[in-house]
Amino acid sequence: MENDISSILELLISLLCEGIHEIFPRKVIKKVVIGKEELISNRDLVKLKMVEATNRTEKVNDDVLEWLNDAEKFIEEVEELEIEMETHDRADACFAQPRVLGGEKKYWLYKGMLKKIKRLNAKCEFEPFSTPISGLEYFSSEYFVSFNSTKEASDQLMKALKDDSNHIIGLYGKRGSGKTKLVEVVGKKAKCLMVFNEVIFATVSQNANNVRRIQDQIADSLDLTFERYSEAARARTISSKIESKGRVLVILDDVREKLELKDLGIPINGNRCKVLLTTRSQQECTLMDCQREIPLCPLSEEEAWALLKKHSDIDDESSSDLLTVARELANECQGLLGTIKDVGSSLQCQPIEEWKALIDSLRHSARYQIFLSFRGDDTRYSFTGSLYDALCREGFKTFMDDGGLEGGDQISQTLITAIEASRLSIIVLSENYAKSAWCLDELVKIVECMKTKNQLVWPIFYKVEPSDVRYQKNSYGEAMVAHENRFVNDSEKIQRWRLALFEVAGLSGMAYCNGYEYKFIQTIVERAKNNKNRLYLQSTYME
Structure with a gap:
């Protein structure tokens, strides 16, 4: 009998405790709900302050970001638990007698949540909240000076990048104005200010018609490898990866013609991805449908x-x-x-003589950096063609006639203009060079520009002896005799040609007889790179 009474008492005590835990959770839950609403309010206030800090070009401190991350996660956890509890309560309503099982567990769960909410709400004030961002120099790994023009352009770029109505932004300015370095620095600054989660950089320039090369640069920035090889499949892979990164800025440097962004895999369908491109003219920005076109002005x-x-x-x-x-x-x-x-x-x-020579060179505006003079039948599709390609790949603006300019005995005005508009003439003196009256007229013009415009001239003795050129022997001698017979009434022309050959052959040049041509071509390219200052373009033709 006593054992029965004892068992009944234990059951009553157990039920009483469960009942208490069913009453108290309701009070605790109410406090949790109120605390959660306060936490949401504090979170929104912190986000607003972050936007204000970014607009002031200030970096939000790390402890603020850590608190915001914790708050976001905890709010999500509370909301998920609320849904779970509502489901549990609806299940209880199906029973005739209310279920009291689980009350104690619920009580301690909400008790722990309430404690964490109080802690987060108590720590939502930060001092300092943010710190001023240093100048643009802070974001450059190299020596960088922020002048009035760069500061004005960078301020406009940052404002445009933060504006959700802008998806494609263009920065235009002349070659050498510092566009590339500026967008690199602005990209780093925008990422530091958390305007973007990721910044991708790709150089377009000579790759405009090579979608794969641009895609490869973008993929490298994203640590992305391709499983499929078609351009369309690669574009889909890039687009998917970019969209998974959140807010992304893609910088396309030196755009010179219309690019189809979707072909590259750049998704421009909202505010999560933006494109910042550089061009040499405002017209190219317009061609790319830029919502903002920002100039980079010259220095004072x-x-x-x-x-x-x-x-x-x-x-x-x-x-x-x-x-x-x-x-x-x-x-x-x-x-x-x-x-x-x-x-x-x-x-x-x-x-000081070098300073003066460079002034003279700059004053004679050049459309081209390098002019190639050669005998088409000898080397167009071999040595000279390879040299032209190598120079262009190094970024030199090089003139090589396309084979459609030659004809007749007189050099065309197009070639005269190209020679006058160049800084350097490379003359490929091959076996049959002197047989062409066209080539010899080019040579006379080149020597004239060397004397009057301080242009550089490099003779390349391609499988010929320099002395044969200078003193017109062997194939060069035979060619000049043929010209004398042909232009018997124009001895002055013949004399100009002979004198030009003599002078050019006396210049410091380079000779090739045998061996690997590509190595010899690389030597010429390296020499051109070492004379970069003399070859620099300052022309009204170049943007």
Whole structure:
């Protein structure tokens, strides 16, 4: 009998405890719901402050980001548990007698949640909340100076990138104005400010018609490998990867013609992915349907002067003659940042004569950097064709006639203009070069520009002896005799041709007899790269 009474008492105590835990959870749950609403309010306030900090170009501190991440996760957990409890309560309603099982577990679960909510709500105030971002120099791994023009352009770029109405943004300016470096720095700054989760960079330039090469650059930035090889399949893979990254900025540098972004795999269907491109003209920005077209203006005269002194290692203590010439040179650089840096660096410790020669070179605007003179039948599809390709791949603007300009005895105005508009003429003196009256007229014009415009001239003795060219022997002698018989009434022409051959053969050139042609071509390209300052373009033809 006593055992029965004891068992009944234990059951009553157990039921009483369960009942208590069913009453108290309701109070705890109510506090959790109120705390959750307060946490949501605090989270939204923190997000608003983050937007304000970004607009002030300030970086949100790490402890703020950590708190926000914890708050987001916890709010999600609470909402999931609320759904689970509602489902459980609906199941209880199906029983005639209310179920009290699980009350104690529910009580301690909500008790733990309430404690965490109180802790998060108590720590939603941060001091400092954010810190000012340093200037653009902070985001550059190389020496970078922010001038008025770059600061103005960068401010406009940041504003455009934050504007949800802009999906494609264009920065345009002349070659050498510093567009590439500026967009690289702005991209890093935008990522630091959390405007974007990911920034991808790809150079277009000569790859405009090679979708795969551009896709490869984008894939490298995303640590992406392709399982399928068609351009369309690769584009789908890139698009899917970009969309999984959240907010993404794709920078396309040096766009020179219309690009189909979808063919590359760049999704422009919302605000999650934006494109920032650089071009040499505003027309190209318009062609790419840019919502914002931002110019990068040249440096002021004083900014150009300060930058030239910095890179050429001259100062106010230098000789007055050198300072006068340097001032002229700074003005000739037309305020183009890249040009000033290259020119200044190349003239360190150089005599004043080199400064003057470069001024003269800059004053004669060049449409082309390099003009190739050659006998088409000899080398167009072999040596000269390979040399042209190698020079172009290194970024040199090179003129090589397409075979449709030759005809008749007179050199065309197109070739005359191309020679005059070049900085360097490379003359491929092959076995049959002198047989062409066309080639010899080119040669006379090249020598003239060498003397009057301070142009560079490099003779390449391709499987011929320099002495044969200089003194017109063997195939060159035979060719000149044939010309004398043909132009018997124009001895002055023959004399000009002979003199041009004599002078060019006396210049410092390069000779090729045998061996690997590609190695010899690379030697020529390296020599051109070493003369980059003399070959730099400053032309009204070039944007």
